[in-house]
Amino acid sequence: MPLFGRKKKREALVFNKPKISKYKEYSVPGPTSCLALTNLQGKDAIVASALDARGLIAMDIDGGKLWSFDTGATVYSLAVANLGSTRAVVAGSGGTVFAISENGTELWQYPMPSTRSILMQDWIIWTPDAVSRYGYNDVYHLATGKLDGEDVVIAIAGWEHYFEGPQIISTQGKQICSLKPKMDRTTDVFRVVGCLLDLSPRGDAILAVLAGMFKEVSVISREGNIKDKLKVDVDTVPKIRYTKGAFQDKCRGKLVAGKLSGVDAAVLGSPETRSVGATSLDGRKLWKYEVSPKGDINAGINDIAIGSINDQPVVIIGTFDHCVHLISGDGHRLTSWRYPSNVTNVSYGKINGKDAIAIGLYNGQIFTYTLEQA
Secondary structure (H helix, E strand, O other), rough: OOOHHHHHHHHHHOOOOOOOEEEEEEEEOOOEEEEEEEEEEEEEEEEEEEEEEEEEEEEEEOOOEEEEOOOEEEEEEEEEEEEOOOOEEEEEEEEEEEEOOOOOEEEEEOOOOOOHHHHHHHHHOHHHHHHHOOOOOOOEEEEEEOOEEEEEEEEEEEHHHHOOOEEEEOOOOOEEEEEOOOOHHHHHHHHHHEEEEEOOOOOEEEEHHHHHHHEEEEOOOOOOOOEEEEEEEOOOOOOOOEEEEOOOOOOEEEEEEEEEEEEEEEEEOOOOOOOEEEEEEOEEEEEEHHHHHHOOOOOOOEEEEEEEEEOEEEEEEEEEOOOOEEEEEOOOOEEEEEEEOOEEEEEEEOOOOEEEEEEEEEEEEEEEEEEEOO
Protein backbone atom coordinates (compact mmCIF):
# COMPACT_ATOMS: atom_id res chain seq x y z
CA MET A 1 0.00 0.00 0.00
CA PRO A 2 1.44 3.45 -0.83
CA LEU A 3 2.61 5.74 1.95
CA PHE A 4 -0.18 8.28 1.42
CA GLY A 5 -2.78 5.55 1.71
CA ARG A 6 -1.48 4.46 5.09
CA LYS A 7 -1.32 8.02 6.36
CA LYS A 8 -4.87 8.79 5.27
CA LYS A 9 -6.18 5.67 6.97
CA ARG A 10 -4.43 6.53 10.24
CA GLU A 11 -5.75 10.10 10.26
CA ALA A 12 -9.30 8.91 9.64
CA LEU A 13 -9.10 6.83 12.79
CA VAL A 14 -7.67 9.61 14.94
CA PHE A 15 -9.82 12.48 13.65
CA ASN A 16 -13.27 10.87 13.98
CA LYS A 17 -15.35 12.84 16.46
CA PRO A 18 -15.33 10.75 19.64
CA LYS A 19 -18.41 9.62 21.51
CA ILE A 20 -18.51 11.60 24.77
CA SER A 21 -20.87 10.30 27.44
CA LYS A 22 -21.54 12.25 30.63
CA TYR A 23 -20.95 10.05 33.67
CA LYS A 24 -21.73 12.22 36.68
CA GLU A 25 -21.81 15.75 38.11
CA TYR A 26 -20.27 16.75 41.47
CA SER A 27 -19.70 20.00 43.35
CA VAL A 28 -17.16 21.60 45.68
CA PRO A 29 -17.52 24.75 47.84
CA GLY A 30 -16.34 27.41 45.42
CA PRO A 31 -14.14 27.56 42.30
CA THR A 32 -12.16 24.37 41.74
CA SER A 33 -8.45 24.95 42.28
CA CYS A 34 -7.16 21.42 41.61
CA LEU A 35 -8.59 18.24 40.12
CA ALA A 36 -7.38 14.69 39.46
CA LEU A 37 -9.20 11.70 37.97
CA THR A 38 -7.31 8.70 39.33
CA ASN A 39 -7.48 5.40 41.22
CA LEU A 40 -7.36 5.21 45.01
CA GLN A 41 -7.85 2.15 47.18
CA GLY A 42 -8.51 0.14 44.03
CA LYS A 43 -11.40 2.42 43.05
CA ASP A 44 -11.80 4.99 40.29
CA ALA A 45 -11.79 8.28 42.15
CA ILE A 46 -11.76 12.07 41.98
CA VAL A 47 -9.48 14.23 44.11
CA ALA A 48 -10.52 17.88 44.19
CA SER A 49 -9.92 21.15 46.01
CA ALA A 50 -11.61 24.53 45.95
CA LEU A 51 -10.62 28.14 46.59
CA ASP A 52 -13.16 28.40 49.42
CA ALA A 53 -12.05 25.21 51.21
CA ARG A 54 -9.15 24.14 53.42
CA GLY A 55 -7.48 21.09 51.98
CA LEU A 56 -8.92 18.54 49.58
CA ILE A 57 -11.47 15.76 49.24
CA ALA A 58 -11.28 12.32 47.63
CA MET A 59 -14.49 10.78 46.27
CA ASP A 60 -15.24 7.54 44.49
CA ILE A 61 -16.45 7.98 40.94
CA ASP A 62 -20.09 7.84 42.03
CA GLY A 63 -19.61 10.74 44.45
CA GLY A 64 -19.22 8.84 47.73
CA LYS A 65 -16.67 10.42 50.06
CA LEU A 66 -13.51 8.37 50.58
CA TRP A 67 -11.77 10.89 52.81
CA SER A 68 -10.86 14.54 53.24
CA PHE A 69 -7.58 16.10 54.34
CA ASP A 70 -7.22 19.49 56.01
CA THR A 71 -4.02 21.24 54.95
CA GLY A 72 -5.00 24.43 56.79
CA ALA A 73 -5.30 26.47 53.60
CA THR A 74 -6.36 26.36 49.96
CA VAL A 75 -4.70 23.69 47.80
CA TYR A 76 -3.33 25.29 44.62
CA SER A 77 -1.41 22.33 43.20
CA LEU A 78 -2.01 18.59 43.21
CA ALA A 79 -0.72 15.37 41.66
CA VAL A 80 -1.23 11.64 42.19
CA ALA A 81 1.85 9.45 41.88
CA ASN A 82 3.76 6.45 43.06
CA LEU A 83 6.40 7.54 45.58
CA GLY A 84 8.57 4.48 45.47
CA SER A 85 6.22 1.62 46.35
CA THR A 86 3.64 3.97 47.95
CA ARG A 87 0.75 5.51 46.03
CA ALA A 88 0.13 9.04 47.24
CA VAL A 89 -1.65 12.30 46.63
CA VAL A 90 0.81 15.21 46.68
CA ALA A 91 -0.64 18.66 47.36
CA GLY A 92 0.75 22.18 47.69
CA SER A 93 -0.94 24.38 50.29
CA GLY A 94 0.09 27.23 52.56
CA GLY A 95 3.72 27.20 51.43
CA THR A 96 4.02 23.46 52.19
CA VAL A 97 4.02 20.30 50.10
CA PHE A 98 1.98 17.49 51.66
CA ALA A 99 2.17 13.80 50.75
CA ILE A 100 -1.04 11.94 51.65
CA SER A 101 -1.59 8.19 51.43
CA GLU A 102 -4.40 6.80 49.28
CA ASN A 103 -6.23 6.15 52.57
CA GLY A 104 -6.10 9.84 53.49
CA THR A 105 -3.35 9.81 56.13
CA GLU A 106 -0.35 12.12 56.10
CA LEU A 107 2.94 10.64 54.94
CA TRP A 108 5.12 13.75 55.21
CA GLN A 109 5.30 17.52 54.88
CA TYR A 110 7.91 19.58 53.05
CA PRO A 111 7.96 23.29 54.02
CA MET A 112 9.12 25.29 51.02
CA PRO A 113 12.23 27.32 51.95
CA SER A 114 11.82 31.10 51.89
CA THR A 115 13.82 34.26 51.45
CA ARG A 116 12.51 37.64 52.61
CA SER A 117 13.83 40.71 50.84
CA ILE A 118 12.63 44.19 49.96
CA LEU A 119 13.88 43.43 46.45
CA MET A 120 10.84 41.19 46.00
CA GLN A 121 8.69 44.29 45.77
CA ASP A 122 10.36 45.13 42.47
CA TRP A 123 9.63 41.71 40.98
CA ILE A 124 6.00 40.91 41.53
CA ILE A 125 3.04 43.27 41.94
CA TRP A 126 -0.10 41.74 43.46
CA THR A 127 -3.50 43.21 44.18
CA PRO A 128 -5.05 42.54 47.63
CA ASP A 129 -7.64 40.27 46.00
CA ALA A 130 -4.95 38.20 44.32
CA VAL A 131 -3.05 37.94 47.58
CA SER A 132 -6.03 36.56 49.48
CA ARG A 133 -7.43 34.22 46.84
CA TYR A 134 -4.80 33.09 44.36
CA GLY A 135 -1.78 31.69 46.16
CA TYR A 136 0.24 34.86 46.67
CA ASN A 137 2.68 33.06 48.96
CA ASP A 138 1.83 29.47 48.07
CA VAL A 139 2.92 26.36 46.17
CA TYR A 140 1.64 27.29 42.72
CA HIS A 141 2.56 24.08 40.96
CA LEU A 142 4.05 20.65 41.50
CA ALA A 143 4.69 17.64 39.32
CA THR A 144 5.75 14.07 39.98
CA GLY A 145 7.67 11.50 37.97
CA LYS A 146 11.11 10.09 37.32
CA LEU A 147 14.33 12.09 37.32
CA ASP A 148 17.50 10.13 36.59
CA GLY A 149 15.75 6.92 37.59
CA GLU A 150 14.41 8.22 40.91
CA ASP A 151 10.81 9.05 41.82
CA VAL A 152 10.67 12.74 42.72
CA VAL A 153 8.35 15.67 43.33
CA ILE A 154 9.22 19.08 41.91
CA ALA A 155 7.49 22.17 43.30
CA ILE A 156 7.56 25.93 42.78
CA ALA A 157 6.05 28.51 45.16
CA GLY A 158 5.45 32.25 45.04
CA TRP A 159 6.68 35.43 46.70
CA GLU A 160 9.13 34.76 49.54
CA HIS A 161 9.60 31.16 48.30
CA TYR A 162 10.17 32.21 44.71
CA PHE A 163 13.80 33.19 45.32
CA GLU A 164 14.62 29.65 46.46
CA GLY A 165 13.72 28.29 43.03
CA PRO A 166 12.05 24.98 42.15
CA GLN A 167 12.55 22.30 44.79
CA ILE A 168 13.34 18.68 43.92
CA ILE A 169 11.93 16.52 46.72
CA SER A 170 12.51 12.82 47.46
CA THR A 171 9.84 10.18 48.07
CA GLN A 172 10.57 10.59 51.80
CA GLY A 173 9.88 14.32 51.74
CA LYS A 174 13.52 15.44 51.86
CA GLN A 175 15.20 18.01 49.67
CA ILE A 176 17.30 16.42 46.95
CA CYS A 177 18.38 19.78 45.57
CA SER A 178 17.14 23.27 44.86
CA LEU A 179 17.43 25.25 41.64
CA LYS A 180 18.02 28.37 43.69
CA PRO A 181 19.38 31.38 41.82
CA LYS A 182 22.87 32.48 42.85
CA MET A 183 24.01 36.06 42.88
CA ASP A 184 25.51 36.08 39.41
CA ARG A 185 24.30 36.41 35.83
CA THR A 186 24.08 32.70 35.12
CA THR A 187 21.37 32.02 37.68
CA ASP A 188 18.55 34.37 36.67
CA VAL A 189 17.44 31.59 34.30
CA PHE A 190 15.72 29.73 37.14
CA ARG A 191 12.97 32.26 37.71
CA VAL A 192 10.24 29.84 36.70
CA VAL A 193 6.94 31.34 35.56
CA GLY A 194 3.92 30.25 37.61
CA CYS A 195 2.74 26.72 36.91
CA LEU A 196 4.90 26.26 33.85
CA LEU A 197 7.15 23.34 34.70
CA ASP A 198 7.06 19.55 34.39
CA LEU A 199 9.33 16.52 34.26
CA SER A 200 10.53 15.23 30.91
CA PRO A 201 8.81 11.97 29.86
CA ARG A 202 12.34 10.69 29.24
CA GLY A 203 13.08 11.08 32.96
CA ASP A 204 16.30 12.98 32.34
CA ALA A 205 15.41 16.66 32.88
CA ILE A 206 13.07 19.31 34.23
CA LEU A 207 11.13 21.34 31.68
CA ALA A 208 10.35 24.93 32.61
CA VAL A 209 9.31 28.26 31.15
CA LEU A 210 11.53 30.99 32.57
CA ALA A 211 10.82 34.65 33.20
CA GLY A 212 11.09 36.72 30.04
CA MET A 213 11.17 33.63 27.80
CA PHE A 214 7.51 32.68 27.52
CA LYS A 215 7.69 31.12 24.05
CA GLU A 216 10.62 28.97 25.04
CA VAL A 217 10.84 25.81 27.16
CA SER A 218 14.16 25.27 28.92
CA VAL A 219 15.42 21.73 29.43
CA ILE A 220 17.22 21.75 32.80
CA SER A 221 19.38 18.99 34.28
CA ARG A 222 19.23 17.85 37.89
CA GLU A 223 22.41 19.87 38.48
CA GLY A 224 20.71 23.04 37.27
CA ASN A 225 22.32 23.29 33.83
CA ILE A 226 20.27 24.29 30.80
CA LYS A 227 20.71 21.46 28.33
CA ASP A 228 18.49 22.81 25.57
CA LYS A 229 15.94 25.50 24.69
CA LEU A 230 12.81 24.55 22.79
CA LYS A 231 10.80 27.13 20.83
CA VAL A 232 7.00 26.92 21.12
CA ASP A 233 4.66 28.62 18.65
CA VAL A 234 1.86 30.33 20.64
CA ASP A 235 -0.11 33.55 20.09
CA THR A 236 -0.29 36.04 22.94
CA VAL A 237 -3.40 38.06 23.76
CA PRO A 238 -3.42 41.85 23.69
CA LYS A 239 -3.96 42.84 27.33
CA ILE A 240 -4.89 41.80 30.86
CA ARG A 241 -8.53 40.74 30.94
CA TYR A 242 -11.02 40.68 33.78
CA THR A 243 -14.49 39.19 33.44
CA LYS A 244 -17.36 39.66 35.83
CA GLY A 245 -17.57 36.79 38.29
CA ALA A 246 -14.04 35.51 37.72
CA PHE A 247 -10.46 36.60 38.19
CA GLN A 248 -8.06 35.69 35.41
CA ASP A 249 -4.95 34.54 37.20
CA LYS A 250 -2.06 35.32 34.88
CA CYS A 251 0.42 33.28 36.94
CA ARG A 252 -1.30 30.04 35.99
CA GLY A 253 -1.63 28.13 32.72
CA LYS A 254 0.08 24.85 31.98
CA LEU A 255 3.22 23.25 30.64
CA VAL A 256 2.63 19.50 30.37
CA ALA A 257 4.97 16.86 28.95
CA GLY A 258 4.18 13.44 27.54
CA LYS A 259 4.02 11.35 24.40
CA LEU A 260 2.07 12.56 21.36
CA SER A 261 1.82 9.95 18.60
CA GLY A 262 4.97 8.28 19.91
CA VAL A 263 6.93 11.55 20.16
CA ASP A 264 8.24 12.94 23.46
CA ALA A 265 6.69 16.38 23.57
CA ALA A 266 5.91 19.49 25.62
CA VAL A 267 2.55 21.27 25.31
CA LEU A 268 2.24 24.89 26.45
CA GLY A 269 -0.52 27.46 26.99
CA SER A 270 -1.43 30.14 29.53
CA PRO A 271 -3.93 32.92 30.32
CA GLU A 272 -1.66 35.14 28.25
CA THR A 273 -2.18 33.08 25.08
CA ARG A 274 -5.11 32.34 22.79
CA SER A 275 -3.43 29.23 21.43
CA VAL A 276 -1.69 26.08 22.61
CA GLY A 277 1.61 24.98 21.09
CA ALA A 278 3.40 21.64 21.06
CA THR A 279 7.07 20.94 20.40
CA SER A 280 9.04 17.73 20.41
CA LEU A 281 11.84 17.42 22.96
CA ASP A 282 14.18 17.29 19.98
CA GLY A 283 13.19 20.86 19.12
CA ARG A 284 10.77 20.23 16.25
CA LYS A 285 7.53 22.21 16.06
CA LEU A 286 4.62 19.79 16.17
CA TRP A 287 1.57 22.06 15.98
CA LYS A 288 -0.28 25.17 17.14
CA TYR A 289 -3.98 25.07 18.03
CA GLU A 290 -6.01 28.29 18.37
CA VAL A 291 -8.79 28.22 20.96
CA SER A 292 -10.20 31.65 20.15
CA PRO A 293 -9.95 34.26 17.38
CA LYS A 294 -7.48 37.11 17.37
CA GLY A 295 -8.70 40.06 19.44
CA ASP A 296 -10.94 38.01 21.75
CA ILE A 297 -10.53 39.78 25.11
CA ASN A 298 -11.70 36.70 27.01
CA ALA A 299 -9.15 34.37 25.47
CA GLY A 300 -6.76 32.42 27.64
CA ILE A 301 -5.71 28.90 28.65
CA ASN A 302 -6.28 27.75 32.25
CA ASP A 303 -5.32 24.07 32.12
CA ILE A 304 -4.08 21.32 29.79
CA ALA A 305 -3.93 17.53 30.12
CA ILE A 306 -2.62 14.76 27.86
CA GLY A 307 -4.68 11.57 27.58
CA SER A 308 -5.84 9.01 25.02
CA ILE A 309 -8.88 7.46 23.35
CA ASN A 310 -8.38 3.82 22.41
CA ASP A 311 -4.60 4.33 22.70
CA GLN A 312 -4.69 7.31 20.35
CA PRO A 313 -3.27 10.44 22.07
CA VAL A 314 -5.50 13.42 22.77
CA VAL A 315 -4.96 16.80 24.42
CA ILE A 316 -7.63 18.32 26.67
CA ILE A 317 -7.67 22.13 26.99
CA GLY A 318 -9.70 24.21 29.46
CA THR A 319 -10.11 27.91 28.70
CA PHE A 320 -10.99 31.13 30.44
CA ASP A 321 -13.92 31.68 28.06
CA HIS A 322 -15.80 28.63 29.41
CA CYS A 323 -14.73 26.05 26.80
CA VAL A 324 -13.16 22.61 26.70
CA HIS A 325 -11.32 21.65 23.51
CA LEU A 326 -10.51 18.03 22.74
CA ILE A 327 -7.84 17.73 20.05
CA SER A 328 -5.85 14.89 18.52
CA GLY A 329 -2.22 14.23 19.32
CA ASP A 330 -1.19 16.04 16.15
CA GLY A 331 -3.19 19.17 16.91
CA HIS A 332 -6.45 18.68 14.99
CA ARG A 333 -9.77 19.60 16.57
CA LEU A 334 -11.94 16.64 17.50
CA THR A 335 -14.67 18.58 19.31
CA SER A 336 -15.28 21.40 21.78
CA TRP A 337 -18.08 22.45 24.08
CA ARG A 338 -18.99 25.29 26.41
CA TYR A 339 -19.97 25.65 30.10
CA PRO A 340 -21.72 28.39 32.11
CA SER A 341 -18.46 29.21 33.93
CA ASN A 342 -14.69 29.35 33.40
CA VAL A 343 -12.98 25.99 33.02
CA THR A 344 -10.38 26.04 35.78
CA ASN A 345 -9.19 22.40 35.70
CA VAL A 346 -9.07 19.42 33.34
CA SER A 347 -7.86 15.89 34.08
CA TYR A 348 -7.56 12.56 32.27
CA GLY A 349 -8.07 9.10 33.77
CA LYS A 350 -10.21 5.97 33.61
CA ILE A 351 -13.82 5.20 34.58
CA ASN A 352 -14.76 1.52 34.66
CA GLY A 353 -11.86 0.76 32.33
CA LYS A 354 -12.85 3.41 29.77
CA ASP A 355 -10.86 6.50 28.86
CA ALA A 356 -12.34 9.45 30.73
CA ILE A 357 -11.92 13.11 31.60
CA ALA A 358 -12.93 15.32 34.51
CA ILE A 359 -13.71 19.03 34.15
CA GLY A 360 -13.69 21.55 37.02
CA LEU A 361 -15.39 24.95 36.80
CA TYR A 362 -15.10 28.32 38.51
CA ASN A 363 -18.65 27.94 39.82
CA GLY A 364 -17.68 24.79 41.77
CA GLN A 365 -19.19 22.22 39.42
CA ILE A 366 -17.22 19.13 38.38
CA PHE A 367 -18.22 16.87 35.48
CA THR A 368 -16.89 13.47 34.43
CA TYR A 369 -17.22 11.92 30.96
CA THR A 370 -16.21 8.68 29.28
CA LEU A 371 -14.60 8.84 25.84
CA GLU A 372 -14.89 6.33 23.04
CA GLN A 373 -13.88 6.33 19.40
CA ALA A 374 -16.99 6.74 17.27
